[in-house]
Amino acid sequence: MLAVFKKEFKAAFTSPIAYIFLFLILIFSGYFFAAATLGADRADLSPVFGNVLTIFLFAVPVLTMRIFSEEKRQKTDQLLLTSPKTNTQIVMGKFFAAYIIYLLSLLIFVVFYITVCFFVQPPLGIFIGNMVALSLVGAAFIAIGIFISSLTENQIVSVLTTFGIFLLLLFIDGFKNFIPSGSVFNFLNYVIDAFALYGRYSDFTIGIFDFSGILYYLSVAGLFLFLTTRVLEKRRWN
């Protein structure tokens, strides 16, 4: 797993991918921070945390698009799959490489926090809660991205599909408004809740630390990583 991780991590930085990702995160979160916190004379990071997910919405697909597509296109998957490594090790190695880059980008929020601390001490608990939530949402996002990347050998298809799905997840909460309460379609609320990656996150930004949310994100990440190993396995069988 370590070999795959190291290789993948290095590859992200030898290609422009990691830089583009970090650039997107830094410039947009910087903008939100400047506009919503500093510019508004507030010592409150919640608007930054509230908006930042929309940045990850289009930055994460960039990070994950090539993870398996590129291997397949260059036929380097043959090296990985005939090496004495299990599919799980390969998938986890790749996942953690992308995930560590993601976590690196979150460090900027620590900088924001410290900046605000010069003026007034914002509640540390909420900040930490937000960071935990953000890192867990990221795990789920990246797992979904990796799964989609394993389905195609075309990076463009991979990035657009991932982006489309994230966008859909963003809007899906809004569909709840269309369901009349108490109708036979009530069960749809549960279905939508199952996809509410964003809805659960917004609880964290207003300072509610929701354990079920944490469990939810971990399950989504686990599920999609598992599905990715199945995709690799399936390719072997046809």
Next chain:
Amino acid sequence: MIEVSNLVKRYGDKIAVNNISFTVHDGEVTGFLGPNGAGKTTTMNILTGYISSNEGSVKINGLDILDEPVKTKRLIGYLPEHPPLYLDMTVREYLLFVCGLKDYHKHREAHIKEICELVKITHVYDRLIKNLSKGYRQRVGLAQALIGNSEIIILDEPTVGLDPKEKIEIGNLIRRLGKNHTVILSSHVLAEIQAVCDRIIVINRGIIVANDKTENLGEHLSQKHSYSALIEGPAESVAKGIGVLPGVVSVKRGERAERGVFEYTIETEKGSDIRRSLFQFLSKNNYPLLGLRSLDLSLEEIFIKLITEDDAAFSEATKKERRKKGRRFAKSGEGDKAGKAPEEPEEPHSDGAEEPGEDKPAEEALEDHAGPYDSKADGSAQADEAPVEKADEAPAEKEDE
């Protein structure tokens, strides 16, 4: 030891590998031979665990590759058809990564250096793979397969993209590897396989057509030796004189090559060497000998013979099958089109219709293949082709001795 039994691989309705069984013993260099699309790559991909078979089993040192995938993969170094290279890495980075993949951690740098020496890529050690030529990429791929000193080395067309000199070097390298590794390689260039392999397995259309020691494969099919000689001198007396040499079965005069020079095809008994007595006879009579080469059925010809026989048998079988189906189709009462029916009986089954199409390219490929070698047999007709071939073959023969 690799034991393969009853391997079947289907892609939809197309059978890529059809009931293949063979055994490769430790320390053997085995060559897979077959036209393109014969199932060589598929078989190798199954052996290495990249894809799985529909039926049958592969055992490596007694371990089934499906039950013990990690253990068996550890025993194998594999160079696939397309070398799996990360273009953004330098050769060094790439090989270090492969070391990591294969859990080879002790003295990695030294190990890599040693392998780079072997495949002669030391001087491109720090260059990006992206910037290497095809031949070098192939060699980096080969280096990758050698990392970790795997017991078994499987090479899918290792010499593709190399120039003739490199081919010989790689051939030598493989032979050296064969001393303490089990090697399987595939190729459709037979001279290489002939020079390198102990055993040859000929595959055509997913079926093993022949599986024998390299030397037996030739003997098996050719009962007599023959030579082609270019001799200057009066045709009648030359032919007569050679005809009475001991061991000669027959002499045929071929076409005139130059003024006063004819090509003779001399057939000799098996096991007799007429080269010395031929020389003495010619020098005594002052007939200059301008060229002499053996016309032994080369592996190429054996191979083509085997494949053509197999293809003929197959197309005969499919024709019968089609005729049968056609009759049934006609009977079932398409009425006025009964005459046409035998030709297009399978139209309704969309998959079956592919078969005739598939036959054809294979045959064409064979004809292409057969071309130059036929000319060798008929002699001087294409005199200008001969030197090119010789240049190709000479080194390989040298290696043999």
